[in-house]
Amino acid sequence: MPDEPKLPWAVSISQTLIRGAAPLVPAAEREEWLREWRAEIWHRWQFLFHTGEWNRREQLLLLRNSLGAFADAAWLMASQDSVRTRISGIARSPFTCLAALTSVLLIIAWLSSGLHATREMLFSQMPSKAGKLTFIWLHRPLGGGDYGLPADVIPAWEQSSKLLNGVAGVEVRHDQVSWNGHVLADDPLVIAASPALFKVLGVRPEAGQFPAEGGVVLDHRAWTAIANRNGHIIGSDVKIGRRAYRIAAVLPASFDFLSHQPTVYIMERLTYIQKAFVVSRVKPGVSDNALRKELSRIAEEVTAYFNLQNQMRFSTWREALLSPLWSFVPATLLASLFAWLTFRTGFKQMKRAFEPENRKPAARRLFFFMAKTGLALACVFVGCLEWTRSESSVLLASRDPGSGPFLLWLYVLGSMGVVFWSVADQRARCRVCLRLMAFPVRIGSPGSLLLDWSGTELFCSEGHGLLHVPLMAPSWDEDADRWVSLDDSWKDLFAHDK
Amino acid sequence: MSDLAKLSHTAALILQTVDHGCSYGFDIMDETGLPSGTVYPALRRMEKEGLISSQWEAEKKALAEQRPARKYYRVTRTGMQVLEQSQKRYPLLGKLSQKTRR
Numbered sequence: 001m002p003d004e005p006k007l008p009w010a011v012s013i014s015q016t017l018i019r020g021a022a023p024l025v026p027a028a029e030r031e032e033w034l035r036e037w038r039a040e041i042w043h044r045w046q047f048l049f050h051t052g053e054w055n056r057r058e059q060l061l062l063l064r065n066s067l068g069a070f071a072d073a074a075w076l077m078a079s080q081d082s083v084r085t086r087i088s089g090i091a092r093s094p095f096t097c098l099a100a101l102t103s104v105l106l107i108i109a110w111l112s113s114g115l116h117a118t119r120e121m122l123f124s125q126m127p128s129k130a131g132k133l134t135f136i137w138l139h140r141p142l143g144g145g146d147y148g149l150p151a152d153v154i155p156a157w158e159q160s161s162k163l164l165n166g167v168a169g170v171e172v173r174h175d176q177v178s179w180n181g182h183v184l185a186d187d188p189l190v191i192a193a194s195p196a197l198f199k200v201l202g203v204r205p206e207a208g209q210f211p212a213e214g215g216v217v218l219d220h221r222a223w224t225a226i227a228n229r230n231g232h233i234i235g236s237d238v239k240i241g242r243r244a245y246r247i248a249a250v251l252p253a254s255f256d257f258l259s260h261q262p263t264v265y266i267m268e269r270l271t272y273i274q275k276a277f278v279v280s281r282v283k284p285g286v287s288d289n290a291l292r293k294e295l296s297r298i299a300e301e302v303t304a305y306f307n308l309q310n311q312m313r314f315s316t317w318r319e320a321l322l323s324p325l326w327s328f329v330p331a332t333l334l335a336s337l338f339a340w341l342t343f344r345t346g347f348k349q350m351k352r353a354f355e356p357e358n359r360k361p362a363a364r365r366l367f368f369f370m371a372k373t374g375l376a377l378a379c380v381f382v383g384c385l386e387w388t389r390s391e392s393s394v395l396l397a398s399r400d401p402g403s404g405p406f407l408l409w410l411y412v413l414g415s416m417g418v419v420f421w422s423v424a425d426q427r428a429r430c431r432v433c434l435r436l437m438a439f440p441v442r443i444g445s446p447g448s449l450l451l452d453w454s455g456t457e458l459f460c461s462e463g464h465g466l467l468h469v470p471l472m473a474p475s476w477d478e479d480a481d482r483w484v485s486l487d488d489s490w491k492d493l494f495a496h497d498k
Numbered sequence: 499m500s501d502l503a504k505l506s507h508t509a510a511l512i513l514q515t516v517d518h519g520c521s522y523g524f525d526i527m528d529e530t531g532l533p534s535g536t537v538y539p540a541l542r543r544m545e546k547e548g549l550i551s552s553q554w555e556a557e558k559k560a561l562a563e564q565r566p567a568r569k570y571y572r573v574t575r576t577g578m579q580v581l582e583q584s585q586k587r588y589p590l591l592g593k594l595s596q597k598t599r600r
Contacts, residue, residue, distance in 0.1 A: 032569075039566040040524045046565070065527060068534025075539035079546070 010059035014041050014066035024073035026080055033076070037069055089461060092436035094368050094429070101375035108379065112386035121321050121385070124256055132286075133201070133317040136278040136295070138308070146313070148275030153295075154194055155269075156302035157278075163286045163294050168194035169276030170258075175241045177264050179226045179233065188222060189263040190240055194270060200279055201257065208234040208249035211267050215248035216240070222262035223250045240264060272303075288314050324385050324407060331411035332377060335419040343423050361432060368434055373422040380414035428467075430460035431483050437467050444471075460486075463494035502580045503547050507591070508532065510584035512540045513573060514595055516550055517581055521570035541571060549577035 018037045025033045044062060048054040077083055090096055109115050138147045154169040161167070171192045177184040198210050198217070210217060216238055218226065227233040237244040245266060257263070270276050282291060296309035315323075388407045429436055437458035444454030455470035468482040505513065511530055520526045526537050544550045550571045560567035573581065585592035 035566070036523070036569045039568045040522060042566050043522075043568060044524050065524065065534040068536075068538060071535030072538035072542070075542060079542070 008045065008054075008059065010062050011041060011045050014062055017063075017066045018069045021069040021073040024070070024077045026076060029076060033073070037066075037072075041066065088438070089435070092438065092461065094372075094434040097425070098368075098371055098375065101372065101379060104379045105375065105382070108383045108386060112382075115382055115386060117386050118382050120256060121324060124321055132282045132284070134280050134282045135315045135317070135320055136280060137313055138311040139313045148277050149308075150272045150303070150305060151270030151274040151276040152272040153299045153303050153305060153308075154276065154278060156298050157280075157295060158196070160298045160302065161294060163283055163291050165281035165283055166196060166200040167278060167280040168197040168200045169270045169274075169278050170194075170197065171270060171274045171276045172258065177222070177226070177238060177240050179236070179238045179247075182226060184222065184225050184262060188225075189259050189261045190266065191258070191263060192266045192268055192270065192274065194276075195267045197265070197267070197279065198251075200281055203251060203255050205249035206252040207231060208247070211246070211248035213268055214245065215267050216245040217249045217251060217265040217267065218247060219251045219255060219257075219263040219265070220253040222264050225262045238264070240266065324381075324411075327408040328381050328411045328415070331408065332415040332419070334412060335415040338416060339419045339423050342420070343427075365426070365431070365434065369422065369426050372425070373418065376418040376422060377415060380411070380418055384410040384414055428458070430462070430464050431485075432464035433460065433462050435461060459494075461494060463491045502576070502583055503549065504587075505549075505580060505584050507588055508536060509540050509544065510581065510588055510591055512537060513544060513549060513577060513581050513584070514591060516571050517573045517578070518595075521572065522568055523571075544577070545571070548574055549580055550574060 015038065018034065018041070022030055022034055041062065044065075045054065048058050078087070112118075136149065138149055148171065149169070151169050151171070154167055157164060157167050173190050173192070174188070175190045177188050177190065195210070195212050198205075205217070206220070208217075218233070218238075223229055223233065226238070233247055234249070236247055238247050239245075248267075291314065292309055292312055295312065299305040299308050384407060388410065425436075438461045439459045441457045442455075443457055454472075455468060458467045458469070460466075463486055465486050466484045468484070512526055512532070515526050515529045518529075520529045523534065523538055523541065526532075526541075527534055530537070541550065541552075545552055551574050552569050552571050554569050555567050557567050585595060
């Protein structure tokens with residue numbers, strides 16, 4: 001038999017790890033648990049040592065296996081009744097519900113670079129404030145949908161309009177962009193725009209000069225992504241799709257227009273084939289009606305496009321930015337209406353809350369309900385906005401189902417889900433301590449419905465009361481969910497839960 | 499039979515390994531390739547459910563060999579029934595068992 005080896009570092013660390021995990025094990029089992037793990041580690045080391053297989057790989061493997069002691073100890077701890085009761089008590093607490101919703105909100109903020117799209121919606125500003133920055137597009141009365149205008153109306157409006165200070169068209173598409181053989185990894189936004197676009201928006205270049213026609217302007221993100229802010233990019237060629245264009249300018253980092261994706265602008269004269277969304281500066285004090293009349297007249301006289309008047313839609317920059325908010329508010333109201341129609345009997349019971357002895361607990365319940373619903377709705381609002389607007393835009397929002405109508409549907413479904421969950425969760429909580437009810441017991445059978453005792457009974461783990469939820473609410477009994485308050489004499493029955 | 503506990507594939511594999519004679523936690527890990535964080539909690543759970551039982555080997559024997567005593571696991575009668583049921587539920591496990599026994 002070889003000489004007894006010195007205790008190797010891997011074994012020492014393993015023993016330390018086990019000692020570290022031991023406090024998690026219930027005191028009654030700890031000694032035996034430690035003995036078992038120590039013996040296993042010792043035997044493993046000795047076996048490998050004597051067979052000549054004790055090498056670095058086995059040492060690391062032993063360390064990895066020793067880490068499993070934490071999982072083992074945690075399992076033993078969690079399997080104790082007292083710990084289970086405590087965990088279940090924490091899970092049922094109203095504070096846990098609010099903390100979970102707050103965590104979801106924080107995770108959304110973390111995943112979306114600090115709620116980028118939401119901040120853009122609320123605080124984004126265009127550099128120039130001269131006149132109302134307004135978008136113009138078509139929305140057909142029959143068949144719906146948003147469309148761009150035939151682009152040859154844009155020069156006609158530019159020349160003849162007395163109500164506009166500037167006008168430019170933009171056509172949005174996606175294409176592959178590469179510079180010096182380096183392909184832009186993120187799917188960039190490519191915007192074909194009238195040369196007047198940046199004048200209308202009131203922005204100045206950070207580097208280079210805006211081209212007249214045929215040149216390309218990069219926004220700051222595209223500049224960073226393509227060339228890592230290399231100043232020599234000005235004057236070089238960039239390939240967009242199959243064509244090469246000369247880069248003429250780079251936009252400042254503070255400039256955000258349609259999207260926070262890297263964006264490449266091709267300055268070109270848009271032709272009638274292209275359907276362009278129009279960006280314009282409307283002179284102060286001009287009404288939509290007057291503008292509609294003038295623009296339709298010019299379109300009819302100069303370019304012979306008729307019937308645009310009924311189809312033209314206007315939206316200011318601020319209105320367009322806030323469009324998700326205006327989708328969310330009616331969606332939430334709709335969801336609340338449905339919830340009221342579904343749970344109206346429950347709301348009728350709220351009358352009791354105005355009785356003097358019920359005011360204080362009722363106020364607590366109401367505060368919790370408002371906080372929970374508000375947080376959950378905030379999660380839906382920012383979550384959907386950040387998700388759909390990851391490649392969003394103000395203009396695309398009205399055109400692309402991925403970020404326009406789709407967002408509205410998400411909001412309708414999301415707020416419906418939240419409001420219904422919130423009401424159902426509220427009904428399943430104790431009327432006194434707001435903990436979720438526990439110990440569900442099915443009583444009766446569906447055939448006993450006429451006797452009105454078939455359903456589920458739940459208890460508050462603190463012994464505040466009992467909730468009877470019938471299997472089906474009979475039409476003659478509006479207060480179907482029955483809450484029975486239990487007085488202090490019942491408390492002893494629930495003492496083990498504390 | 500229907501009252502018997504239903505095991506996951508991993509738990510059934512561990513139970514079968516114990517039945518095949520791997521009586522110690524680290525041996526089961528070697529045999530199954532599962533990490534200790536899976537094997538030990540599974541052993542505890544199965545012991546709690548009466549599918550396996552554990553016992554310390556004789557202290558005298560261990561002392562005589564100048565080593566610490568080990569805790570070994572054995573499949574109980576209920577455990578055998580559950581294992582048979584699991585082998586029907588997971589046919590590959592049953593085949594593996596036949597192959598190992600051969």
